[in-house]
Amino acid sequence: MSTVVDLATLRPVIGAEPTPAELLADARSEAAQIVAAARAEAARLLADAAAGVEQARAAETAAEGRRAQHERRALRVKEVADAEASGAVDLVNSARTQAAELLDQAHALAGRRRTDAETAYAKALELAEEVRSLARDRADALLRAANEKVALADAAVKAAEADIDVTRRRATIELDEELTARRRAAETQAEEARRAADQARGELQAELTAMSEQFDREQQDQRGQEAAELAARREAAEKDAAAVKAAAVKAAAEIRQNAEKESARLIADAQRKQLAAAGLLEQAEDREQRAAWWRGGTDRAWKAAPWVALAAAIGLAASGEYELARMVGIHEAVAPLLPVSIDIYAITAFRARKDVRPALSIMAATNLAYHLAERSGVGDPGGDHRAILFLTAFVVLVFVAIVWRVHSLLGDHEHQPVKDAPPPGKGQSQGRRQGQPQGRRKDSPKDTAKDRSKDRGSPSLAHLSDDELLDRLAALDALPSVRSTASLFGISKDRATNLLHAAKNPQQLTPTGRTPR
Structure with a gap:
């Protein structure tokens, strides 16, 4: 009986002390915790630096708001100056309107005086000229006053634009200086944070290096001690394994010998039983062949029955076709050719599996034509001669159509490829090998019984x-x-x-x- 040694049962014998791999895993876990703490501290310093940058950006946004407020104030000053200039233009337009009204009044007054008397015409002209000159002077004075106001308004606008420009430049300079100062402060804070992170990283790296060197020294000492213990235990385990293996090999050899003997005995018994079964199978095959011969006779009889029915149906149809040929005046020596042609066409269509419906249609039409004509008295001496003419034309068309369709069927049969022919030499080789004639079919009842007996073997x-x-x-x-x-x-x-x-x-x-x- 073979003995199976489980390695899990040897662990308590070897010892439960931690292995070098477990010690190395513990040291790596502690180192990973230290590295994680250093990364967390570096992340905190980077977050503080990012907060300083955000404060600088907020200050820059506030300065941008103040600059926008100065720009809006300058735009309001410019709008006021534009409004004053617009008032001066309105004043000039009003003066021009008053001058136009005065001119209209003067023209009206001159017209009225001209109609009063010729004597007063010169005086009216002088008065009108005086009024015109006064109006022109008044208009010129108003125009000059308006031009002066426009000039004053332009000067005010230019002064406002100059003030706005100076204010914008001053705000821009102040904003740039404030932004520059804040950016420098943010860069200084970020640089300090980066230096602190680098310093912390260097300190952690140095600490990790020292710990790794110390761990390597301790591991080396521990590995030396454990290697000696493992060597002693391995030697003892190898001796035990060698003894177990020798016992297992001996037991396996005995089992193999017994199994081979038993297998040889079983194989010999099975072969003897198979030979006996083969003899019984040969007897059963002979009986099955005789039964298959009787079944084959019955099958041949049933296979011939449809052909007998077909021959009877063709004979009945041929009688009507023959009488139809005699009815239309075909000589009795030649009249049998009509049913022969129709029946041969039908059989050819059946064998070719083509034109079956046209063949059956012609056979049915000829029989219907004869029987209907015979029942209606068309063939009698006093019958309808026009019906005889139609039947004659029908018969002529029938055998002409038969010639056409048989010619088509023969042409298709000649061009049709042979599908079921066996490969060259295969049937001959099997016939010579089995002592059978070359024309014997492979699926005969005897061969079928052999195949079934072979499948049951x-x-x-x-x-x-x-x-x-x-x-x-x-x-x-x-x-x-x-x-x-x-x-x-x-x-x-x-x-x-x-x-x-x-x-x-x-x-x-x-x-x-x-x-x-």
């Missing part, structure tokens, strides 16, 4: 080599027949014949030990 051993099959034949008490060998090993009869010939004549084996094929 033992599992196929055709994948084995000829040498292995010869060894199995040599283990038998006596050599079986060819059929029993083929059924026993699941091989062909040719190969079974070659194997039996090689078993009976060992001196004729090929140099490679294979039987000739």
Whole structure:
């Protein structure tokens, strides 16, 4: 009986002290915690630096708001100056309107005076000229006053624009200076934070290096001690394993020998039973072949029955076709050719599986035409002569159509490729090998019974080599027949014949030990 050694049971014997791998894993875990703490501190310093940058950005935003407020104030001053200039333009327009009204009044007054008297015309002209000059002077004075106000307004606008420009420049300079100062302060804070982080990183790196060196020294000492202990324990375990292995090999050899003996005995029993079963199978095949012969006769009778029915139907149809030919005046010696042509066309269509409907239609039409004409008295001496003419034309068209369709069927049959022909030499080789005529079909009842008996036999051993099959034949008490060998090993009869010939004549084996094929 073999002994199985479980490695899990050897651990308490070896010792429960931590291994070098476990110590190394613990040291790596502590180092990972230290590195994580250093990274957290560096992240905090970077967050403080980012907060300083955000404060600088907020100050820059406030300065931008103040500059926008100064710009809005300058725009309001410019709008006031534009409003004053617009008032001066309105004043000039009002003066021009008053001057226009005065001119209109003067023209009206001159017109009225001109109609009063010729004597007063000169005085009116002088008065009108005086009024015109006064109005022109007044208008010029108003225009000059308006121009002066416009000039004053332009000067005020220019002064306001200059003040706005100076204010904008001053605000821009102040904002730039404030932004520059805040940016420098933020950069200084970021640089200080970066230096602090670098310093902390350097200190952590140095600490980690010192710890790693110390751990390596301790690990080296521990590894030396454990290596000596492991060597002693390994030597003891190897001795135990060698003893267990020797016992297992001895037990396995005994079990293998017993199994081989039992397997040989079972194989011999199975082969004897298979030979007996093969003999019984041959008897059953003979009985099945005789029963298949009787079944074949019945099958042939039933297969012939449809052809008998077809011949009877064609005979009945031929009688009507013959009488139709006689009815339209065809000579009685030639009249049988009409049913012959129609029936041959129908049989050709059946065999070709083509034009079946036209053939049956012509056969039905000719019989219907005759029987209807005969029942209606068309063929009688006093019958309808026009109906006879139509029937004559119908008969002529029938045999002309038959000639056309039979010619088409024969042309299609000549050009149709042969599909079910066996490969060249295959049927002949099987006929010569099995002693059968070349025309014998492969799916005869006898072959079908053989195939079924082969399927019911033992599992196929055709994948084995000829040498292995010869060894199995040599283990038998006596050599079986060819059929029993083929059924026993699941091989062909040719190969079974070659194997039996090689078993009976060992001196004729090929140099490679294979039987000739």
